[in-house]
Amino acid sequence: MSTYTKEQYEYALKRIEELLPITPDAPISTSAQTLELSIMSMVVEEYETQHCHIDYDLERLKNGYSFEGAAEKQVEYVLAE
Numbered sequence: 001m002s003t004y005t006k007e008q009y010e011y012a013l014k015r016i017e018e019l020l021p022i023t024p025d026a027p028i029s030t031s032a033q034t035l036e037l038s039i040m041s042m043v044v045e046e047y048e049t050q051h052c053h054i055d056y057d058l059e060r061l062k063n064g065y066s067f068e069g070a071a072e073k074q075v076e077y078v079l080a081e
Contacts, residue, residue, distance in 0.1 A: 004047045012043040 004012075019037045023029070 002046060003050065004043055006047075008043060009047040009051075012040040012047075015040045016044065 016037060019033050019040065023033045023037050024031055
């Protein structure tokens, strides 16, 4: 697993925002934009796996449970510095 910097992560997020509107919708596309989008998505995923922690139960979310009344820290992303 690679270690990406915060600057690389932020760049990847920006590129994803720029690429999404212009990337072909075809399920199997080999365009340069689609390949770059895939690479940028991997950078974001790896960075968030290493630095971001989710403090809520994903299974409960998948099953439609409400978190009404839950402590705010239980439902927010925490970015580790």
